[in-house]
Amino acid sequence: DGGITQSPKYLFRKEGQNVTLSCEQNLNHDAMYWYRQDPGQGLRLIYYSQIVNDFQKGDIAEGYSVSREKKESFPLTVTSAQKNPTAFYLCASSMASGRTDTQYFGPGTRLTVL
């Protein structure tokens, strides 16, 4: 089955620790995205990548880092510099990054900082 997988589903982190969230897609999509969702709000863009070995900051990139070494993988690292990391993180991908391209979402990772 084609799709987007995110792991783990739930993640707990102590303050001061970095943590990496996994996102893999087998849709052969060029573009990938990371969004953050907080209660009662829509999603906000953290980072996006239009092609392998290239990525751009979104609206709320501070305290996060990404890499795009392979087309199918786009991991997100939440660093200790992120002031309020507890949130639901969603990865998405699209064939390309155009205005008519549909973004498809993974099931999400819920991160809780203890």
Next chain:
Amino acid sequence: AQSVTQLDSHVSVSEGTPVLLRCNYSSSYSPSLFWYVQHPNKGLQLLLKYTSAATLVKGINGFEAEFKKSETSFHLTKPSAHMSDAAEYFCVVINQAGTALIFGKGTTLSVSS
């Protein structure tokens, strides 16, 4: 700048009655608009999208939306609600570069029997 406003944070309907979820948009260019649905602790699923073709867009699970430029609206409707429709619904516009989705704050749909 482009944005979307979902006019109701919570809508309650009875099973078998019509659903109306309201969305207004603001855009300086011809927008591409989407409705996504999210069930608790799940990812988002695309219901339908408008990309400047037919103004009445049909989606999955019996949902449809009408793009009205004169009213800058893109309301989501369904003739008859089902219990499984209970979820969070997001109206979304894509930015001009096509690199980011811009979300409304969401509407929670409750369906009672």
